[in-house]
Amino acid sequence: xxxxxxxxxxxxxxxxxxxxxxxxxxxxxxxxxxxxxxxxxxxxxxxxxxxxxxxxxxxxxxxxxxxxxxxxxxxxxxxxxxxxxxxxxxxxxxxxxxxxxxxxxxxxxxxxxxxxxx
Amino acid sequence: xxxxxxxxxxxxxxxxxxxxxxxxxxxxxxxxxxxxxxxxxxxxxxxxxxxxxxxxxxxxxxxxxxxxxxxxxxxxxxxxxxxxxxxxxxxxxxxxxxxxxxxxxxxxxxxxxxxxxxxxxxxxxxxxxxxxxxxxxxxxxxxxxxxxxxxxxxxxxxxxxxxxxxxxxxxxxxxxxxxxxxxxxxxxxxxxxxxxxxxxxxxxxxxxxxxxxxxxxxxxxxxxxxxxxxxxxxxxxxxxxxxxxxxxxxxxxxxxxxxxxxxxxxxxxxxxxxxxxxxxxxxxxxxxxxxxxxxxxxxxxxxxxxxxxxxxxxxxxxxxxxxxxxxxxxxxxxxxxxxxxxxxxxxxxxxxxxxxxxxxxxxxxxxxxxxxxxxxxxxxxxxxxxxxxxxxxxxxxxxxxxxxxxxxxxxxxxxxxxxxxxxxxxxxxxxxxxxxxxxxxxxxxxxxxxxxxxxxxxxxxxxxxxxxxxxxxxxxxxxxxxxxxxxxxxxxxxxxxxxxxxxxxxxxxxxxxxxxxxxxxxxxxxxxxxxxxxxxxxxxxxxxxxxxxxxxxxxxxxxxxxxxxxxxxxxxxxxxxxxxxxxxxxxxxxxxxxxxxxxxxxxxxxxxxxxxxxxxxxxxxxxxxxxxxxxxxxxxxxxxxxxxxxxxxxxxxxxxxxxxxxxxxxxxxxxxxxxxxxxxxxxxxxxxxxxxxxxxxxxxxxxxxxxxxxxxxxxxxxxxxxxxxxxxxxxxxxxxxxxxxx
Numbered sequence: 001x002x003x004x005x006x007x008x009x010x011x012x013x014x015x016x017x018x019x020x021x022x023x024x025x026x027x028x029x030x031x032x033x034x035x036x037x038x039x040x041x042x043x044x045x046x047x048x049x050x051x052x053x054x055x056x057x058x059x060x061x062x063x064x065x066x067x068x069x070x071x072x073x074x075x076x077x078x079x080x081x082x083x084x085x086x087x088x089x090x091x092x093x094x095x096x097x098x099x100x101x102x103x104x105x106x107x108x109x110x111x112x113x114x115x116x117x118x
Numbered sequence: 119x120x121x122x123x124x125x126x127x128x129x130x131x132x133x134x135x136x137x138x139x140x141x142x143x144x145x146x147x148x149x150x151x152x153x154x155x156x157x158x159x160x161x162x163x164x165x166x167x168x169x170x171x172x173x174x175x176x177x178x179x180x181x182x183x184x185x186x187x188x189x190x191x192x193x194x195x196x197x198x199x200x201x202x203x204x205x206x207x208x209x210x211x212x213x214x215x216x217x218x219x220x221x222x223x224x225x226x227x228x229x230x231x232x233x234x235x236x237x238x239x240x241x242x243x244x245x246x247x248x249x250x251x252x253x254x255x256x257x258x259x260x261x262x263x264x265x266x267x268x269x270x271x272x273x274x275x276x277x278x279x280x281x282x283x284x285x286x287x288x289x290x291x292x293x294x295x296x297x298x299x300x301x302x303x304x305x306x307x308x309x310x311x312x313x314x315x316x317x318x319x320x321x322x323x324x325x326x327x328x329x330x331x332x333x334x335x336x337x338x339x340x341x342x343x344x345x346x347x348x349x350x351x352x353x354x355x356x357x358x359x360x361x362x363x364x365x366x367x368x369x370x371x372x373x374x375x376x377x378x379x380x381x382x383x384x385x386x387x388x389x390x391x392x393x394x395x396x397x398x399x400x401x402x403x404x405x406x407x408x409x410x411x412x413x414x415x416x417x418x419x420x421x422x423x424x425x426x427x428x429x430x431x432x433x434x435x436x437x438x439x440x441x442x443x444x445x446x447x448x449x450x451x452x453x454x455x456x457x458x459x460x461x462x463x464x465x466x467x468x469x470x471x472x473x474x475x476x477x478x479x480x481x482x483x484x485x486x487x488x489x490x491x492x493x494x495x496x497x498x499x500x501x502x503x504x505x506x507x508x509x510x511x512x513x514x515x516x517x518x519x520x521x522x523x524x525x526x527x528x529x530x531x532x533x534x535x536x537x538x539x540x541x542x543x544x545x546x547x548x549x550x551x552x553x554x555x556x557x558x559x560x561x562x563x564x565x566x567x568x569x570x571x572x573x574x575x576x577x578x579x580x581x582x583x584x585x586x587x588x589x590x591x592x593x594x595x596x597x598x599x600x601x602x603x604x605x606x607x608x609x610x611x612x613x614x615x616x617x618x619x620x621x622x623x624x625x626x627x628x629x630x631x632x633x634x635x636x637x638x639x640x641x642x643x644x645x646x647x648x649x650x651x652x653x654x655x656x657x658x659x660x661x662x663x664x665x666x667x668x669x670x671x672x673x674x675x676x677x678x679x680x681x682x683x684x685x686x687x688x689x690x691x692x693x694x695x696x697x698x699x700x701x702x703x704x705x706x707x708x709x710x711x712x713x714x715x716x717x718x719x720x721x722x723x724x725x726x727x728x729x730x731x732x733x734x735x736x737x738x739x740x741x742x743x744x745x746x747x748x749x750x751x752x753x754x755x756x757x758x759x760x761x762x763x764x765x766x767x768x769x770x771x772x773x774x775x776x777x778x779x780x781x782x783x784x785x786x787x788x789x790x791x792x793x794x795x796x797x798x799x800x801x802x803x804x805x806x807x808x809x810x811x812x813x814x815x816x817x818x819x820x821x822x823x824x825x826x827x828x829x830x831x832x833x834x835x836x837x838x839x840x841x842x843x844x845x846x847x848x849x850x851x852x853x854x855x856x857x858x859x860x
Contacts, residue, residue, distance in 0.1 A: 025651065058648075058650030058651060058697070059650065059651055059695075061650065061697070062651070062694075062695030062696060062697070063695060065694055065695050065696075065697065066694045069694070093699075093718060093719070093720065093721070093735075094697070094699060094718040094739070094740040094743070095718050095737070095738060095739035095740060095743065095752065096743075098739060098748065098752050099739070099743060099744065099748075
């Protein structure tokens, strides 16, 4: 069983979800629940911090795709920051950088929100 | 024993073995002999006069032995069939009447004794022998019939008491032996003591045995009345016989002077008969009194017995029924049909909706709407779930969970949890129209039934699950076959090109895909794809991808066109969180060029003759990620000129992400290394070598937890002369073999 956890943090007005461990089909539901909670709390500006994210599978990627439309409709966004190289490669192969803002640090992502680019 | 003699014996019934027949025949013979000897003795006396003490002694011994064999004979006859209580009384009564009748007739034949007890006429002797035989037979049969009643419920102690009674009766017989007129002389007192010593215990045991009347409870009201009548008559009979035996005088009663005859024949025997008669009398009294006292409770016992019988037979039915619907209706109907309740309903935890809220799934004798209105089923369910014990409301309308008045027919309520394998499956509700309608017995009986019902429900559920499981695994096996057929069954053969391809799915069905379409003589379209996820849903999308590829590539072979069409087609059916990554390419072997595009997939590896290798990582979004124009805008197509010796390797992430026992991934670098090492081999060998390298890396542990696909394309080039190209013979140097490896 893979171990995975989502940490909640606030960075200004932005909700930060710090991912830790392996995100695959078994653990994807946890990330789903976390994003759903953000939605329920009306936090539509979300930054995913992948500093401690070791692995992601297609199921994990699917979670982003499942929620992004709704979040953007509410005027918010999901931005991704601090991915490890191997994990970033998985996002990159699929072309995620063309769909999401993927940056090197959490602060950069937060700054992007402040600048009004959702 | 000669056959002739056997055949003359009365037929005792077909079920007898030869051993029993022989035994009976022997007993009969012995009896006849003894009886005749006894009669002979009297004749002898008649002629000779005073007998010797010794002869008398022998005589009595013979008589006792003779009647002993008669007892054994009758006993073995009555052992075969146990009498019902009614039969026992009836037979005894009939025999008794017969006895009295025959005795009356016999006694009225003239004959008498003198004072010394010696017969005066020949007819007296005949009368004596006949009477004794008749009386003895009657009393023996009486004892045997009543034995069946006493031992109706056989236990060690009841049997022991019966045999002790008989033993003491026999003891009395032998004591009487010493009390014979003209018998062994001596002091009288000890004889009386001896007799008392025998009779008192015998009578004690008679009294004890008289209380063995357990056959009474099982009788219906009618049967009890009938036996009351019979036993009253029998009591009358015994009184008559008893009185006759007591008085020694020939006064004007039914059997004048019968005791004289009996005593003169054999005093010990008549002692036995008297004791037997006493027992019969005592037993009839206790039976009569008990029957009368049991009459009022007959209907209750009957009802209880009926309920038990119905519950039992329904319990069997409950276990046989595997149809869940029929089962639950049987469960609710049973208590009502058995008479234990007036209405019933069953609530089951609603496992379908995932919640544990109870749902009333069947009712009997009460409408579901009424149940919903009057009873808070959920509250009761909670309670029994918690306590795991039945809940009994003797005055239901007093409880706040019942919204009924005492007129509504819901006065008593019993709720029983149905548990199997430590899990509460549901609860059975039964009601009665009156308050305090459920006694302790009812609660127990219904609880036992509920336990059976729970087991049956559990069985039915398990059975259903098992059937479903088998059906699913059959379905999956079919799906695996179907999917297998969707992959290319044969690899295309084009001059100058060798191909090899395999795809292994992690589960029965998978999301990986590869396919080829030969567009014309020298053009081949190929695709390798990976649906996000695994299992059945991925397999469905894979099938759709195959359909799109097979049809659209003919119409729009250009990679950008094809992929844009594919993206649009798939976006309609893919779920939000599903996407497909593909690499698509078209080889033009005449122009010697490859047009290839990568839509989110692992980049194709390529190497040339000289060992220069790279990954073709062109830009492109995965299919299904964008429904708009972004896909086409961001898709790049690479135009790669072909050189002889060029190898293209397409694969899915299952290859590069395979981990060895140490947790290391195979990775992109190792793939290129292996490719470099084997680039001179043609496609099939190269493919095998790459797989072997992977296996080596994995340490022989070929255990895939992701789908794995590997396609190898190698361009060998064609000889330049057109003439040579036209014939097959010159194609030796670079043989174009296409072998499909699965």
